[in-house]
Amino acid sequence: MDLVGEQETLQTAIDELLSSCDIDEYRQIICQQFAALKAKLASIRNTVEHKIAVLDILREHLRARAATRDTTARLRQQLKGKLSAEVFSDLRSDLGRVAGDLMKLEARLPEIEALLIEAGITLRDRGTEMVVDMKDDVKKLLSDVQNDEKKLKLCSQILDLNLLLSRASSSLNDISVVYLDDIDVLGTAVEVSYLHV
Secondary structure (H helix, E strand, O other): OOHHHHHHHHHHHHHHHHHHOOOHHHHHHHHHHHHHHHHHHHHHHHHHHHHHHHHHHHHHHHHHHHHHHHHHHHHHHHHOOOOOHHHHHHHHHHHHHHHHHHHHHHHOHHHHHHHHHHHOOOOEOOOOOOEOOHHHHHHHHHHHHHHHHHHHHHHHHHHHHHHHHHHHHHHHHHHHHHHHHOHHHHHHHHHHHHHOO
């Protein structure tokens, strides 16, 4: 529906009607009615624009929500198995991206709430018909992401510790091989230095 086009067409029709009207009283009545109609059209256009803006924001919110849930579900599934460095890096990157999207959305919440009020929209959960609080929803999603980031950080620390332990174990194995090979040589060296004293 092209409200601007409709208003322009109506303006042209009113202008033609006014140009053919010779009685001032009728001209005033036509102008008053057109002014009221013009104000209603402006109000409708304003409401439609607000609703379109809200719809765009809700799409953004739903996209961020779906991306967050997909990423956290994938992370939890991956944590059940062994993580390669590449998968670990991808998960960390994905979590950072969804956290960034959620923080941007959180920063816009006052603007979103104002748009919802101006558009006369109340968000309700389809299943429960309860009013949805976007602030709580975004905070919960951010909390989930932060908890998963902590799990990922802990896994990273465990992997780093495991690598250090593997290196230490390898070093100890090398030392024990060298020690066992050279035990006889070391034994005679100790006896020789003991005899010289």
